[in-house]
Amino acid sequence: MKTTLITMLISTVLINAGCNNSSEASKEVPIAKSNITIPDGKLTPEVMNNFGRLSDPRISPDGKKILYGVSYTDIGRNKSNRELFTMNTDGSDNRQITSTVKGEGNGRWINSGNEIAYITSGEIWVMKSDGSGARKVSGFDKPVSEFEVSPTGDKILIISNVPSITRPADRYPDLDKATGRIISDLMYRHWDTFVEEIPHPFVADFNGNSISNVKDILEGEPYECPTLPLSGIEQLSWSPDGKYILYASRKVTGREYAYSTNTDIYLYDIESGKSENLTAGMLGYDTDPLFSPDGKQFAWISMERAGYEADKRRLFVMDLESRTKNELTTDYMYNVESITWLPDCSGLWFTSCVNALTGIYHVNIADKAIRKVAGGQFDFDRVQVAGDRLIATYKSMSMPNEIVSVNPADSSFTQISFENKHILDQLNMGRIEERWIKTVDNKDMHMWVVYPPGFDETKVYPALLFCTGGPQGTLSQGWSYRWNYQLMAAQGYIVILPNRRGTTAFGQEWCEQISGDYPGLNMQDYISSVKEMKKEKYVGKVGASGASYGGYSIYYLAGIHDGLFSAFASHAGIFNQEHMYMMTEELWFPHWDNGGAPWDDNPVAKRHYASSPHKLVKKWDTPILITHGELDYRVPVDQGMAAFNAAKALGVPAEMLLFPDENHWILKPQNNILWNRIYFEWFDKWLKN
Numbered sequence: 035m036k037t038t039l040i041t042m043l044i045s046t047v048l049i050n051a052g053c054n055n056s057s058e059a060s061k062e063v064p065i066a067k068s069n070i071t072i073p074d075g076k077l078t079p080e081v082m083n084n085f086g087r088l089s090d091p092r093i094s095p096d097g098k099k100i101l102y103g104v105s106y107t108d109i110g111r112n113k114s115n116r117e118l119f120t121m122n123t124d125g126s127d128n129r130q131i132t133s134t135v136k137g138e139g140n141g142r143w144i145n146s147g148n149e150i151a152y153i154t155s156g157e158i159w160v161m162k163s164d165g166s167g168a169r170k171v172s173g174f175d176k177p178v179s180e181f182e183v184s185p186t187g188d189k190i191l192i193i194s195n196v197p198s199i200t201r202p203a204d205r206y207p208d209l210d211k212a213t214g215r216i217i218s219d220l221m222y223r224h225w226d227t228f229v230e231e232i233p234h235p236f237v238a239d240f241n242g243n244s245i246s247n248v249k250d251i252l253e254g255e256p257y258e259c260p261t262l263p264l265s266g267i268e269q270l271s272w273s274p275d276g277k278y279i280l281y282a283s284r285k286v287t288g289r290e291y292a293y294s295t296n297t298d299i300y301l302y303d304i305e306s307g308k309s310e311n312l313t314a315g316m317l318g319y320d321t322d323p324l325f326s327p328d329g330k331q332f333a334w335i336s337m338e339r340a341g342y343e344a345d346k347r348r349l350f351v352m353d354l355e356s357r358t359k360n361e362l363t364t365d366y367m368y369n370v371e372s373i374t375w376l377p378d379c380s381g382l383w384f385t386s387c388v389n390a391l392t393g394i395y396h397v398n399i400a401d402k403a404i405r406k407v408a409g410g411q412f413d414f415d416r417v418q419v420a421g422d423r424l425i426a427t428y429k430s431m432s433m434p435n436e437i438v439s440v441n442p443a444d445s446s447f448t449q450i451s452f453e454n455k456h457i458l459d460q461l462n463m464g465r466i467e468e469r470w471i472k473t474v475d476n477k478d479m480h481m482w483v484v485y486p487p488g489f490d491e492t493k494v495y496p497a498l499l500f501c502t503g504g505p506q507g508t509l510s511q512g513w514s515y516r517w518n519y520q521l522m523a524a525q526g527y528i529v530i531l532p533n534r535r536g537t538t539a540f541g542q543e544w545c546e547q548i549s550g551d552y553p554g555l556n557m558q559d560y561i562s563s564v565k566e567m568k569k570e571k572y573v574g575k576v577g578a579s580g581a582s583y584g585g586y587s588i589y590y591l592a593g594i595h596d597g598l599f600s601a602f603a604s605h606a607g608i609f610n611q612e613h614m615y616m617m618t619e620e621l622w623f624p625h626w627d628n629g630g631a632p633w634d635d636n637p638v639a640k641r642h643y644a645s646s647p648h649k650l651v652k653k654w655d656t657p658i659l660i661t662h663g664e665l666d667y668r669v670p671v672d673q674g675m676a677a678f679n680a681a682k683a684l685g686v687p688a689e690m691l692l693f694p695d696e697n698h699w700i701l702k703p704q705n706n707i708l709w710n711r712i713y714f715e716w717f718d719k720w721l722k723n
Contacts, residue, residue, distance in 0.1 A: 062135040063135070064115060064117075064133045064134055064135050065106045065107070065108045065111070065113070065114065065115040065135075066106060066133075067086055067104075067106055068084035068085075068086070068106065068457065069456075070084045070457060071460070072457070072460040072461060075460060075461055075462040075487070076461075076462065076487075076524050077461050077462075077463070077518075077520055077521050077524040078521070078524070079521065079706065079707045079710035079711065080109065080707060081457065081461070082515060082518060082521055083107045083109055083515070083703050083706060083707065084107065084109075084457060085434050085454050085457060085515075086104040086105065086106055086434075086453045086454055087104060087105040087106075087107075087114075087434065087435070087515075088102060088103070088104050088427065088434070088435045088436060088437070088451060088453045089102070089103055089104075089105070089427075089435060090102060090103050090139075090140075090141065091418070091425060091426075091427060091437050092141060092142060092143060092418070093123070093143075093418045093419070093420050093425055094143045094147040095143055095146055095147045096146075096147055097123065097419070097420040097421045098122060098123055098420075098421075099120055099121065099122055099123065099147065099163075100120065100121050100122070100123055100420075100425060100437065101118065101119070101120050101141045101142075101143060101150060102118070102119055102120075102121075102141070102437065102451075103116050103117065103118050103119070103138065103139060103141060104116065104117055104119060104453055105117075105137075107703050108703075109703050109704060109707065112702060112703050112704045113703070114703065115134075115135065115136070115137045116137040116138060116139055117130055117132045117133060117134070117137070117138060118130075118131050118132045118138045118141045118150070118152065118165070119131060120163065121450070121451070123420045123421070123423065123425060123439065123450070124439070124450065125437075125439070125448075125450030125451065128451070130165075131150075131161075131163075131164060131165030132161075132165055134154070136154060136155060137154065138152045138153070138154050138159075139152065139153045139154070140152055140153040140180050140181060140267075142181070142182065142183055143163075144160065144183050144187060144242060145187065145242055146187075147163060148162070148163055149161065149162055149163060149242065150162075150163055150165075151171070151181070151183060151242075153178055153179075153180070153181065156177030156178055156179070157170055157171070157177075157178065158170075158171040158174065158178055158181060158190075158192075158245070159171060160242055160243070169243070171240075171242075171243060171244060171245060172243070172244045172245070173238070173244040173245035173246050173248070174192060174194075174236075174238065174245045174248060176194040176195070177194060177195070178192055178193065178194055179193045179194065179195070179233065180192075180193040180266055180267040181193065181267070182267050182270065182272065183240060184240075184272045184276035185272055185273075185274050185275075185276055186275065186276035187240075188239065188240060188241070188276065189237060189238065189239060189240055189276050189304070190237070190238055190239075190240035190245060191235060191236070191237055191267070191270060191272065191279060192235070192236040192237075192238065192245075192248075193233050193234070193235055193236075193260065193266075193267060194233070194234065194236060195231040195232060195233055195234070196231060196232060196233075196234045196250070197230065197231050198229060198230060198231050198232045198256060199215070199216070199229070199230045199231075200216050201216075202214055202216065215228060215230075219287070219288030219289060220288055220289045220291070220292040220619075220621070221287070221288065221291045221292045221619055221620075223619055223667045224262050224263055224619050224620075224667065225262075225263045225619070225666075225667055225668055225697060225698060226263075226663075226665040226666065226667060226697030226698065227263075227667075229262075232256075232257075232258045232262065233258055233259060233260055233262070234250055234251065234252050234258075234259060235250075235251045235252065235259050235260075235270055235279070235281060236248050236249060236250050236251065237249050237251060237279065237302075237304055249304075249307060251279065251281065251302050251309070252283070253307075255285070256287050257283050257284065257285045257286075257287070258283065258284065259281050259282070259283040260282070261282065261283065261284050261297055265282070265321070268322060269281060269282040269283075269321060269322065269323070270282075270323070271323050271324050271325050271332070272325065273325050273329050274325060274327060274328065274329040275329060276304075277303070277304055277305065278301055278302060278303060278304065278325075278329075279301075279302040279304065280299060280300070280301055280302075280312075280323035280324075280325060280332055280334075281299070281300050281302060281309075281323065282297045282298070282299055282300075282320060282321045282322070282323055282334075283297060283298065283300060284296060284297040284298075285298070292619065292620065292621040292622070293341060293621050293622050293625060294340070294341070294622060295318055295319050295337070295340060295341055295342065295343055295622055296317050296318065296319075296340055297319050297320050297321060298311050298312070298313045298314060298316065298320050299311075299312045299313045299320050299323045299332075299334050300312065301354075312332075312352060312357070313334075313336070316336055316338075317338070317339065317340035318336065318337030318338050318339050318340055318342065318345055319335075319336070319337040319343070319345075320334055320335075320336045320337075321334065321335050321336075322334055322335045322372070322373060324373055324374075324375065326375050326379045327375055327377055327378075327379055328379050329354075330353065330354055330355065330379070331351055331352060331353055331354060331379065332351070332352055332354065333349065333350065333351045333352075333373050333375065333382055334349075334350055334352075334373075335347050335348065335349060335350075335370050335373065336348050336349075336350050336361075341622040341625060341626050342549075342622075342626050343506075343622065343623060343626075344504070344506030344538065344545060344546075344549075345542075346369060346542050347369040347370045347371065348361055348363050348364075348370065349361065349362045349363045349370040349373065349382070349384060349397065350362070351382075351399060360399070362382070362397050362399065362402050363397070363402075363404075364402065365402065366386075366404055367541045367542065368386045368387065368388050368539065368541070369386060369387065369538055369539075370384045370385075370386055371384065371385040371386055371387065371392065372384060372385045372415065372416035372417075373416075374416065374417050374418065374419065374424075376396075376419075377419060379399075380398060380399060380400070381396060381397050381398040381399050381400075382396070382397055382399075383395065383396055383407065383417050383424065383442070384396075384397065385414055385415060385416060385417070385426075387413070387508050387510050387538065387539040388539055389480060389539055389540060390468075390480055390482070390508055390509060390510045390511070390533055390537075390539050390540075391409060391410070391411065391412070391413070391510060391511055391539075392412075392413035392414055392415075392510055392511070393406055393407070393408055393409030393410075393414055394406070394407040394408040394409070394414050394417055394424065394426065394440060394442075395407055396442065406445070407424070407440065407442045407445055408424075408426075408440045408442075408445050408446075408447050409445075410447075411430060411466070411511055412428040412429065412430050412511050413428060413429055413430065413510050413511045413512050414426050414427070414428045414438070414440075415427045415428065415429075415435075417440065420439075422441075422442075422443070423439050423440060423441060423442075424439070424440040424441075424442055425437065425438070425439055425440075426438055426440060428447075428449075429511070429512060429513040430511040430512075430513065431466055431482070431484065431511055431512070431513065431519050431520055432458075432463045432466065432513075432520055433454070433458060433513060434453075434454055434513045435453075435513070436449050436451045436452065436453060436454070437449070437450050437451035438450065462487035462488065462524075463487060463520055463523075464484050464485045464486050464487050464489065464520055464523035464524065464529075465484070465485045465489060466482060466483070466484050466485075467482070467483045467484075467485065468480070468481075468482060469481050469482075469483060469566075471532075471562060471563065471566045472562070473555070473558065473559055473562050474555070474558045474559075474562060475555065477544075479532060479533065479534065479559055479562070479563070480532075480533040480540065481509075481530065481531055481532040481533060481563050482509060482519075482529075482531040482533075483528065483529065483530060483531065483567070484519045484520060484522070484523045484528070484529040484531070485523060485528055486523045486524070486525075486526050486527065486528065487523065487524060489528075489572075490572075491570075491571075491572045492572070493572060494571070494572055494573070494574040495526060495527065495528045495572055495573065495574060496526065496527055496528070496574050496575050496576070496577070496717070496721035496722055497527060497528040497529070497530055497564075497567060497573050497574070497575070497576045497577070497721075498522055498527045498528070498529050498530065498576070498577050498578070498579060498717065498721075499530045499532075499560060499563065499564055499576060499577070499578040499579070499599075500517065500519065500522075500529060500530065500531050500578075500579060500580060500584070501560060501578060501579065501580030501583075501584035501585075501587035501588060501591075502531075502533075502534075502537065502580065502583075502584050503580065503581050503582035503583045503584045503585075504536065504537075504582070504583050505536040505548050505552070505556070505583035505627070506536055506537070506538050506545055506548070507536075507537060507538060508533060508537045508538050508539040509531045509532070509533050509537065510539065515706065516581075516699055516700065516706070517581070519531065521710070525714050525718075526722070527717070527721075528567070528572075528573060530563055530564060530567050530576075532559055532560060532562075532563035534556045534559035534560055534563070535547045535548050535551075535555050535556035535559055536548030536549075536556050548627070549626060549627045550627065550628070550629045550638040550642065552583075552586065552590075552611075552627070552628070552642060552645070553590060553641075553642075553645040556587075557587065557590060557591065557594065560578070560587065560591060561591075561595070561598060564576055564578075564598055564599075565598070574721070575600040575601075575720070575721040575722075576598065576599055576600060576721075577599060577600060577601040577602065577603070577717045577720065577721050578591060578599050578601075578602050578603075579602065579603035579604070579605070579713070579717075580604065580605070580607070581604075581605035581606050581607070581698075582605075582606050582607065582608075582668070582669060582698065583608070584604075584605075584607070585604040585605055585606050585607015585608065585669070585674075586607050586608035586609075586647060587607075588602045588603065588604035588607055588658070589604055589607050589608070589609050589647035589648075589650075589677055590647045590650065592647075592650070592653075592654045592656055592658060593647065593650025593651065593653040593654060594650065594653070595656070599656055600656065600657075600720050600721055601656060601657045601658070601659075601716065601717055601719075601720035601721055602656055602657070602658040602659065603658070603659040603660075603661070603713060603716060603717070604658065604659070604660050604661070604674070604677065605660075605661045605662065605700075606661075606662055606663065606666055606668075606669045606673075606674070606698050607647075607660075607669065607673065607674065607677065608647070608669055608673055609646075609647055609648050609673045609674070609676050609677040609680075610646055610647075610648040610673065610676060611624070611628060611632075611642065611643055611646040611647075611648075612632040612643050612646060613672075613673070613676075614669065614670075614673060615628065615631060615632055616632075617670045617672070617673075618667070618668060618669065618670070619667055619668065620668070628642040628643070629641075629642055647677075648676065648677075648680065651677075651680045651681075651684065652684065654680075654681060654684060654686045655686060656686070657686070657687035657688065657716075657720050658677075658681055658686060658687070658688050659688070659689050659690075659691070659712070659713065659716040660674045660677050660678045660681075660688065660689070660690045660691070661674070661690070661691040661692070661693075661700075661709060661712070661713075662674030662675070662690075662691075662692055662693070663692075663693045663696035663697045663698060663699070663700065664692055664693060664694045664695075664696070665694075665695065665696060665697040666696075666697050666698045667697075668697075668698050669698065671692065674690065674692070675690070675692075678690040689712075689716065691708075691709065691712050693705055693709075
């Protein structure tokens with residue numbers, strides 16, 4: 035149910051395949067950068083979908099240029115398209131180097147920065163660094179999702195799918211038109227897909243024009259790499275000499291896979307074709323392996339406990355000669371999110387969310403000393419080295435991703451891309467306020483409050499409480515195209531964003547309290563945040579909304595709020611926890627957080643299932659909007675349908691919006707706009723009258 039990786043999923047969906055040549059079959063006009071005019075300065079769903087979505091900056095080998103992509107949306111055509119850009123690392127000479135109808139993704143510098151390799155239509159293409167002379171690379175006939183060229187430039191690592199199921203015709207050759215799925219174990223579907231094929235990494239020789247001598251690194255093994263559904267090429271790493279590959283994989287299947295979070299880091303020898311498990315005995319997630327620049331060490335992120343997906347993300351380094359492991363964050367109470375080696379291998383830069391702000395940090399290997407390199411009211415993403423500067427992307431609740439240049443010596447930083455300046459300059463954004471309030475057990479809880487543009491404290495405004503998903507995650511300074519807090523504020527709402535129990539940026543004790551206590555203190559945290567805001571004379575009626583675990587929160591609050599709220603909206607929410615346990619796919623998640631299965635006889639599990647939101651439905655008396663994607667297999671659509679049916683049967687004002695072509699998120703442009711229109715119409719009806 036994690037929502038912290040929504041941006042990555044959206045970017046993946048928006049990288050539509052295409053080709054970069056003059057003989058394109060389609061006569062469609064490429065989707066271009068928006069020139070929208072906003073005379074009233076108001077952020078709307080339509081305006082939001084006109085932003086360019088910048089992603090995946092890559093530094094050239096000489097450290098002087100940046101290659102990156104931007105996705106543009108055409109609401110009328112209900113599609114998006116991604117183009118590639120280059121600029122100097124000081125922000126100058128920014129130029130678009132592709133303009134096609136099908137899009138370019140996974141742009142990578144090759145041939146000493148003189149050329150760029152990229153993916154279009156699931157194929158690898160190469161062009162000159164100015165975008166000219168595009169040619170298709172031959173020799174690999176399977177669709178490619180991602181690739182990475184070796185540091186030596188003569189090999190390539192490719193991610194492509196392989197079949198993973200027995201089809202009817204495999205067992206009964208005369209039934210070649212049969213469509214039945216033969217299922218004999220768990221994890222037969224994942225997030226939004228029935229698992230009929232899985233990603234495998236392939237390694238091959240590469241000369242810029244062709245691919246040859248292809249090897250499947252997991253040949254004959256029924257395991258995923260990268261791990262589905264949210265991992266990518268960052269789970270593999272080239273050695274500097276191009277002779278080895280590190281990769282993360284969870285080498286279990288079926289029922290064991292459904293209950294396991296035990297990924298390990300493997301070292302693959304290209305010459306011998308053999309893999310060695312370097313983290314055997316480490317039982318939680320081991321991810322994001324990264325060779326040091328000298329090839330003598332590697333770093334990775336590790337969770338300690340089996341079956342717990344929200345354990346502390348620790349930073350480890352291993353000496354590859356001695357196989358000695360060294361944790362660098364033993365005295366650091368927060369999570370490590372992404373890692374980058376210093377060029378001299380003396381330490382690493384990493385990003386970490388601390389008290390709801392994601393900054394850049396530095397750790398020395400010798401003494402494990404950690405210092406903050408860059409921060410502010412932004413969320414920074416993975417850094418790359420460009421000479422004496424660091425290049426990253428950053429964003430806030432008031433700004434989508436842009437590229438930023440950081441001076442690690444003095445912690446100063448400068449924004450060097452301005453993809454959406456022409457839109458942002460026209461918008462009136464609301465003020466963002468940080469507050470700390472007391473909880474029912476006298477703890478300090480962090481919360482953000484976003485005020486409507488032109489806020490006047492002498493007036494009365496409706497308010498919206500946002501219940502975050504996860505349940506382990508953080509309301510930090512992120513920009514979202516699904517739950518955009520400035521968009522809510524622009525419609526005249528005060529937005530209440532509490533980092534309740536279970537959020538991850540306030541230490542592991544605060545994060546872990548929610549496990550086994552879904553109906554407990556975190557629900558009181560939500561109520562405390564609203565009661566605190568209602569002390570202000572400018573706060574009128576209050577509504578609440580949320581998705582996934584946030585949707586569970588809505589269903590639960592609907593049965594206990596005692597008149598605090600005037601309307602609710604739940605997207606992809608858990609309504610019946612017993613049924614959810616038996617219908618979701620990653621069973622380690624409810625097994626850990628619920629204290630076990632519905633049939634387990636222990637106090638935590640018994641309390642959890644006895645307190646399921648559906649058990650409180652007779653207390654519902656407040657209007658509720660329910661939305662769900664029919665392709666959602668994480669929280670299946672029947673959860674939303676059951677909640678709606680119950681509300682209508684009990685006479686509670688309710689409306690339901692279902693999307694037959696969406697999953698846990700609403701990703702298609704017109705569906706996104708429809709969802710937002712219904713959402714705001716619902717709350718306007720119940721909170722503004």
